[in-house]
Amino acid sequence: MSAHSSLRVVDASVIRPSDVDLPPRSIPLTFFDVKWLRPPPVQRLFLYRLHGNHNVEQLISDLKASLSKALTLFYPLAGHVRLVPNSSKRYELSYQPGDGVCFTTAEYDADVDDLARPSDGEPVHVARLAPLVPPLPQGRAVLAVQATALLDGRGLALGVTVHHSAGDGASSTHFMHTWAAVCNGAVEMPPPPVIDRTLIADPRGLYDIYCKGLPSDGGEIEFATSSVSSVRDDQLVATFTLTPEVLTAIKDALAGEAARHGAPSRRCSSTLAAYSFIWSCYCRAKKEQNHTKTTHILFSVDHRARLKPPVPPKYFGNCCSPAIAGARHDELAAAGTGGLFTAFTAIASALEEEVGEGSQERWDGCIERVKEAAKAGMMFVVGSPKFRVYDTDFGFGRPAKVVAMSATATGSMPVADARDGGGGVEVALSFPADGMDRFRRCFTDAMHAIGVQ
Template sequence: MEVRVESSRLIKPIDCHPPPSTDRVHIVPLNVFDKVTMNLHVAVIFLFRPPPALPSNADFERGLAEALSSYREFAGRLVADGDGNPVIVLNDAGALFVEATADLPLPLEPSPALRRFLPSTDGGDAGDAVAQVQLTRFACGSLAVGFSWHHRVADGHGAGNFLVAWGFACRGIPFPPPFRDRSAVAVRREPLEIRFDHRNTEYYFNADDDGYNSPVDDDVAMVKVHFTPEFVAYLRTESEAPTKFEAVVAQLWRAATRARELSEREITHLVISVDGRRRMNPPLSSEYFGNLVLWAVPRSAAGDLVHQPLRHAASIIREEIAKLDAGYFQSFVDFANSGAVEAEKLVPAAEREGSALWPGLDVASWLRLPFSEVDFGGGRPFQVTPAYVPVEGLVAILPGEDGGVDAYVNMFDRYAENFRRFCRRSD
């Protein structure tokens, strides 16, 4: 069983939406939200069952070119300007488009094998592509669409909007243009009003820090845990959580703490991505294309998580997320534009390296992302999965096919089975 690459090329935008400048290459500076996020590619894989007729690869290519004409950043390149600042060059160099075939069975199980459904680049023009696509056709007629993009160009919500637009273009349906003014969402106040400790949340001091360290040296398993609608309802009742996200994450946090066998006094934490589009004042358009995410960081002693009721974990999560209101986001903008980051040589916390987030978890919610709305002409995906990344502690929360919740959690192999068992416990 293998995945065979049949072709690879760059797809450029068509000219239905000309670039902002026609007399020179247009440069888009990154704002403070773009600069503070992860400096790497992230990926998602969509699986589609064969309807009477899935779109042809030529249809996908045509739709991609049309979508790129509005989302020009995904056809550009991320570079450093003369002063070393990261910028996006809208040069229409193109997105990478790979065609492949496979004789693997479906559905796909979480494992390192998932990387075969994403483009593999060897550098050069293709390796520099901000957006990269691989279409993998299966003998049964099903299709995998692997999509990766550079996180500094867009967050998950922005990438989801692009994918939905690509689907509209494939079906010949007009789609709304993105809101692309990155400078408008990161305007500092005069005078500055910095009310929170951003030096120890979004940034950290030690540039030589090797990142998070774990006492465990083991392979990382990607564990998928499904929470049925009934069990989610039970967790919400037990946790007194107003949202399914808070209830499920509280359960995952306790289960990971038990499975890892942390000492009772050890402090464990979560890093939860929080989308600021609806939290800004005034709220920002959902069509904003860029990054607008900061992080809530709940903390607790391991013993308190394990021995106290589930509502204890949920309340800590809820309180920390609630702190990230419009005032917090604006305080971050003021701090990041104050000159302190450069003067003190602060480093974005998202860039900390390491193969483990021990004893914490990094949680991304895909529950409200537009991924499940992607439709290229053959219906919506029957499975959406994050790509495998060999970093222990990564968590992605997705809608389940039955209305429940799917959680993809990276755990060391030696703890994976106990983690699954603790996730299902009702105490």
């Protein structure tokens, strides 16, 4: 029996903004946005444990009512992407009265504890989780939601699918925190979103550069509606937590390596420490025939505060560009702390280049650089500890587990705040079974190398 066969759809409805007087709105996409018209959507799964005093039907009813209120603030998420009328190249996010978000209610014969896997490094089959995130409906909608009651009412799975052209991770998690605050009756609400894409200037004509390859005959683009539509039966995903103590040990090991190499000391944030540690482990676990080839890691840099003039922190849309680090595979995979130091040096240099003077003048070649790095071999970082996904509390507790389902393809590295709220960093990796075994061994060896038993 396939995992999908145990999912039963109970209801499919459309949730509209609670303010019925919202006028039609058209929001032009910026050059940051149009880069994301082709890639598949972002799909995230929130798993919650429930207790005997929770009525699942009531919880789902509350989720729908609060979503309607949240959509009044984040109304673009109720709309869809379309070509600007009488244009063949310009796209906009259009909201019309009556537009809404597809909300699926389902039941699934799986235990929340089996899906959430409380122990670090304990994998779960991606195919078991895949039915819990909804596809986007046809027609270039940008948001879909699915609430699934788990076995015996002991858990609730909330699957959220967002098209990246609508907004980046900071925007989508701002929406999730607002929705949760409305639902749990928070006294203090998150600040409202700033929905004004004219704040993003484009003096270098990056929009047209990034639109190359999109239909130029006036035809509408059709979205990929899911990122987990086909999953290998043996594909696994597991979470690894780097506690504050482990992150300190990584930083100490890097400082020791820098002194040994006579290299200048560079500031190492907990996020960069996590990227470096996992990238090195990943390369060590990966079977690579050409050990001298250059491999890459890509991570996003938020430019809200760096644009001239800067845009508000709660700007709703995309405002990120990629930083791409590269190093030789054999040097990244080196035993001890040598591979860790190589990874950190490359990542720190890439970040300095992306935020340094003149970096924005190189954005015209950004898509080509990403393509070249992907062709050579690249790991993608998804998410950020700053998004605080484990603070998404709808009134029935913090999530037992958050899974970035769209990153469960091999080569992606979802990063989040640690679920215990203790200040660590949580990283997820997805491999077939044999690859997962190799990574777990490499992860354990790397922990020993930095003095963590």
